[in-house]
Amino acid sequence: MSDASGRGSDYEQAAAGAQKTVAQFDDHERGWVGYIQHLLHTTPALVPLIVLMISITVFGILLGTRFFSPFALTLILQQVAIVGIVASAQTLVILTAGIDLSVGAIAVLSSVIMGQFTFRYGLPVELAILCGLACGTAIGALNGFLVAFMKLPPFIVTLGMWQIVLAANFLYSANETIRSQDIEATAPLLQFLGTTFKIGADADGRGGATFTFAVVFMVLLVVLLTYILRHTAWGRHVYAVGDDPDAAELSGVNVKGTLVSVYAVAGLICAFAGWAMIGRIGSVSPTSGQLLNIESITAVVIGGISLFGGRGSILGALFGALIVGVFTLGLRLMNADAQWTYLLIGVLIIGAVAVDQWIRKVAA
Amino acid sequence: MEPILQARNLVKRYGRVVALDHCDFDLMPGEILAVIGDNGAGKSTLIKAISGAVIPDDGHIRLEGEKVSFRSPIEAREAGIETVYQTLAMSPALSIADNMFMGRELRKPGIMGQVFRQLDRAAMEKFARDKLNELGLLTIQNIRQPVETLSGGQRQGVAVARAAAFGSKVVILDEPTAALGVKESRKVLELILDVRARGIPIILISHNMPHVFEVADRIHVHRLGRRLCVINPADYSMSDAVAFMTGAKEPPHIDQAA
Structure with missing residues (x-):
């Protein structure tokens, strides 16, 4: 140290001739691969969109108008509506680097509460629906509390909550299904989201684009959440918390509050999915929605949302759900074994995660 | 001249370890004050106490003569004290x-x-x-x-710019050149001088003696949980500073603290 003293920083003489600007933000040379990587990095929903377009085109060519008709294409929308809604909730949670395994259970319990409150206690159906929505929100908030304040891993919290909620659902409902006819007669509002309407059908009411209100709800939800995530402070905080919670905390983000609100909103959205489920199957069944967990996570992963948090968009999850829907219907129309669907979806999942890893390498 | 930021008698214990032992601290308006000290001397605890990340057990802190007691970094930030952490605290995506x-x-x-x-x-x-x-x-x-596409120096630049933009009273820089190469360090040092030129006082924590001696107006030497002395870099050599820091040499008796 002693001979360095007094003379300052000789070893830095080499840097004296360097550029004087502190940091230049120029884009360095990159080839078309780098360009694509950058594009995907800024718009992660692009990959699932391209895959969706290609799969629709391929099935359209293979199956002709049997597949490529307003009726068939809107049928896909109807079939993915519930998964799409739940996948939106799942996306919010996964963006915070968490995971929610209790989405399906929350949806079922909420639908059972909507039904039982109406039929067992004779509550007005509007009130029963509000109770179901409140219950979903409360379970979500409890998940969030355990994750944010108890510092428990989201996987464990929601794994436990899944079992608890599902068991509570069977205990409370006494494994009893409320029949479709009864609902139709006394509380049709429960089936509201299953109501269909047609655009462009022929005189006999066949063909044409057929929608349910659940589809409309899903689209509105995706639009709303896209706006919130992109254009509000809360949305930016969701990404920051998922990206690096310590950095977010030091930057002044209320990390715990954001986490609790994310899980609570996810619970609320799942409760809406529960309502949509009554519309879809007609009855209130405590055994419905068993596959929603895995289907929603599949849609989210195929939709290019990173399981490590902080990357991806709601739109991606919608595309992911639609891709699964297109494969399912397309292969069924081709009379292929249903296992082919699962096989191809498995390939897509692994492919999507590989692409995510590649995008993450973008850092200079 | 009144110090803009003053701490008196700060005490912080972690169990039986005394991290801050009746420590004093003074930052003058418009200066760059370097804080140096051996590992474990308690300089990061001192900085955390000032930036609100740690609540001292005893003692008090005054900002522009007003007594303040921060319970979180957010409160310190609202009072005009911005900190650039060594980890930079940025969301890469x-x-x-x-x-x-x-x-x-x-x-x-x-x-x-x-x-x-x-x-x-x-x-x-x-x-x-x-x-x-x-x-x-x-x-x-x-x-x-996205921030992750920037180089280390560029990220540091953005973090310093953020602190300078919002830190109306004090900017704290924790090891800003530790992770950087020679060339990038140079640019960050220039940036630090730029921030001072705009009248914002800076607390610079660094292990890098050449950097400290180059930019600091005064050097706070921290040892065994307290301020050992404050020296003027023009009067002492780097080896003197290291000797004070490690206890190899008696500190000067005339305290230049204020």
Whole structure:
């Protein structure tokens, strides 16, 4: 140290001739691969969109108008509506680097509460629906509390909550299904989201684009959440918390509050999915929605949302759900074994995660 | 001259370990004060106490003569003390502008902002661009670029610009050159001098003696949980400073603290 003293920083003489600007933000040379990587990095929903377009085109060519008709294409929308809604909730949670395994259970319990409150206690159906929505929100908030304040891993919290909620659902409902006819007669509002309407059908009411209100709800939800995530402070905080919670905390983000609100909103959205489920199957069944967990996570992963948090968009999850829907219907129309669907979806999942890893390498 | 930031008698214990032992601290307006000390001397605890990350067991802190007691870094920040952490505290996937305004976003005026909570992205990006330009972080092509696509020096530059933009009273820099190469360190040092030129006092924590001696106006030597002495870098050599720091040499008797 002693001979360095007094003379300052000789070893830095080499840097004296360097550029004087502190940091230049120029884009360095990159080839078309780098360009694509950058594009995907800024718009992660692009990959699932391209895959969706290609799969629709391929099935359209293979199956002709049997597949490529307003009726068939809107049928896909109807079939993915519930998964799409739940996948939106799942996306919010996964963006915070968490995971929610209790989405399906929350949806079922909420639908059972909507039904039982109406039929067992004779509550007005509007009130029963509000109770179901409140219950979903409360379970979500409890998940969030355990994750944010108890510092428990989201996987464990929601794994436990899944079992608890599902068991509570069977205990409370006494494994009893409320029949479709009864609902139709006394509380049709429960089936509201299953109501269909047609655009462009022929005189006999066949063909044409057929929608349910659940589809409309899903689209509105995706639009709303896209706006919130992109254009509000809360949305930016969701990404920051998922990206690096310590950095977010030091930057002044209320990390715990954001986490609790994310899980609570996810619970609320799942409760809406529960309502949509009554519309879809007609009855209130405590055994419905068993596959929603895995289907929603599949849609989210195929939709290019990173399981490590902080990357991806709601739109991606919608595309992911639609891709699964297109494969399912397309292969069924081709009379292929249903296992082919699962096989191809498995390939897509692994492919999507590989692409995510590649995008993450973008850092200079 | 009154110190802008003054701490007296700070005590912080972790179990039986005394991290701060009746420590004093003074920062004068417009100066760069370097804080040096051996590992475990308690300098990071001192800095955390000042920036609100640690609540001292005893003693008090005055900012511009007013007594303050921060319970979180957010409170210190609201009082005008900005800290650039060694980890930089940035979200890599978010843009430069998003990061600069993280936790203090601007909303659009009128109904879009109040009812729909819409962010005023244009205003935030303009502000971010202006601040980076002011500090000579020129030629930014894309303020929406994610932070992870920047080099280490560029990230440090953005973090310092963020602190300088919002730190109205004091900016604390924790080891700003530790992770950087020679060339990038040089640029960050210039940036530090730029910030001082704008009248904002800086607390610089660093292990790098050449950097400390180059930019600091005064050097606070921390040893065994307290301020050992404050020296003027013009009067002492780097080896003297290291000797004070390690206890190999008696500190000067005339305290130049204030």
